[in-house]
Amino acid sequence: xxxxxxxxxxxxxxxxxxxxxxxxxxxxxxxxxxxxxxxxxxxxxxxxxxxxxxxxxxxxxxxxxxxxxxxxxxxxxxxxxxxxxxxxxxxxxxxxxxxxxxxxxxxxxxxxxxxxxxxxxxxxxxxxxxxxxxxxxxxxxxxxxxxxxxxxxxxxxxxxxxxxxxxxxxxxxxxxxxxxxxxxxxxxxxxxxxxxxxxxxxxxxxxxxxxxxxxxxxxxxxxxxxxxxxxxxxxxxxxxxxxxxxxxxxxxxxxxxxxxxxxxxxxxxxxxxxxxxxxxxxxxxxxxxxxxxxxxxxxxxxxxxxxxxxxxxxxxxxxxxxxxxxxxxxxxxxxx
Numbered sequence: 001x002x003x004x005x006x007x008x009x010x011x012x013x014x015x016x017x018x019x020x021x022x023x024x025x026x027x028x029x030x031x032x033x034x035x036x037x038x039x040x041x042x043x044x045x046x047x048x049x050x051x052x053x054x055x056x057x058x059x060x061x062x063x064x065x066x067x068x069x070x071x072x073x074x075x076x077x078x079x080x081x082x083x084x085x086x087x088x089x090x091x092x093x094x095x096x097x098x099x100x101x102x103x104x105x106x107x108x109x110x111x112x113x114x115x116x117x118x119x120x121x122x123x124x125x126x127x128x129x130x131x132x133x134x135x136x137x138x139x140x141x142x143x144x145x146x147x148x149x150x151x152x153x154x155x156x157x158x159x160x161x162x163x164x165x166x167x168x169x170x171x172x173x174x175x176x177x178x179x180x181x182x183x184x185x186x187x188x189x190x191x192x193x194x195x196x197x198x199x200x201x202x203x204x205x206x207x208x209x210x211x212x213x214x215x216x217x218x219x220x221x222x223x224x225x226x227x228x229x230x231x232x233x234x235x236x237x238x239x240x241x242x243x244x245x246x247x248x249x250x251x252x253x254x255x256x257x258x259x260x261x262x263x264x265x266x267x268x269x270x271x272x273x274x275x276x277x278x279x280x281x282x283x284x285x286x287x288x289x290x291x292x293x294x295x296x297x298x299x300x301x302x303x304x305x306x307x308x309x310x311x312x313x314x315x316x317x318x319x320x321x322x323x324x325x326x327x328x329x330x331x332x333x334x335x336x
Contacts, residue, residue: 006018057127086127087126088128180207184206207278
């Protein structure tokens with residue numbers, strides 16, 4: 001079963017995009033081995049189904065994902081709303097470095113344009129806030145890309161409320177990308193309200209709880225050896241068993257509604273507002289089609305209240321990341 005996805009607008013003057021996007025990261029890293037041909041076919045199928053908002057980053061597969069997306073949209077660029085991100089890079093310590101310096105903004109944008117094989121990026125995000133560079137300097141350099149016609153709209157990812165307030169003084173921010181799902185609701189405490197106050201659209205990543213809310217994962221052994229979830233705080237030890245109870249409650253309600261657990265979880269995110277555009281990631285056409293069908297699952301006020309009881313804020317056991325400083329970043333104040 002499929003249905004028209006429809007469109008939504010991000011930000012007061014931001015882009016109009018498909019109401020459901022496609023996160024492309026898993027086609028290049030993190031969730032086990034990907035099949036190149038199936039990945040390309042998944043992007044093509046997404047466009048055929050009206051899922052035209054594609055999300056990538058220069059750090060996904062160290063540039064591989066942008067090259068893959070660029071290849072996939074060749075000949076269909078006019079159908080696509082293309083989002084990519086900069087500021088993260090892998091270091092030799094097994095972690096990530098964040099670089100928000102203006103000169104890095106310019107260099108990384110040029111590299112992304114080359115890999116994507118496009119003349120302009122529709123939505124360009126700072127992937128994480130640099131704790132050493134004032135965000136005004138970073139966004140100022142991003143704004144220059146808009147003036148040069150290389151970028152259409154600006155976004156932030158996992159930025160704190162304070163960072164958002166400072167960024168919008170430099171240039172309008174169309175979208176905030178942050179994790180938001182039935183098992184990750186901390187965005188609602190402060191950041192969501194500040195984003196909406198400034199007319200910023202919300203782009204939830206991992207709206208299916210990194211696949212957990214689909215009900216397909218019943219044991220840590222279900223993960224491939226090279227799947228990063230094997231070491232994720234929510235997928236290990238006692239946290240896994242505790243979180244499985246949440247999934248079982250979502251599954252039971254989904255069965256009553258005649259949909260899958262993943263469709264119910266995604267419908268909940270879609271119901272959080274017309275300014276919300278989730279980007280569930282997948283590298284397979286079958287899962288893409290299941291996600292698209294979630295757009296047809298209409299939830300009543302009673303349904304939403306029940307889901308709120310099943311999955312209140314803070315329900316999940318375990319942190320979102322091994323390093324808690326990775327989310328909701330703040331930048332230093334500018335020197336007086």
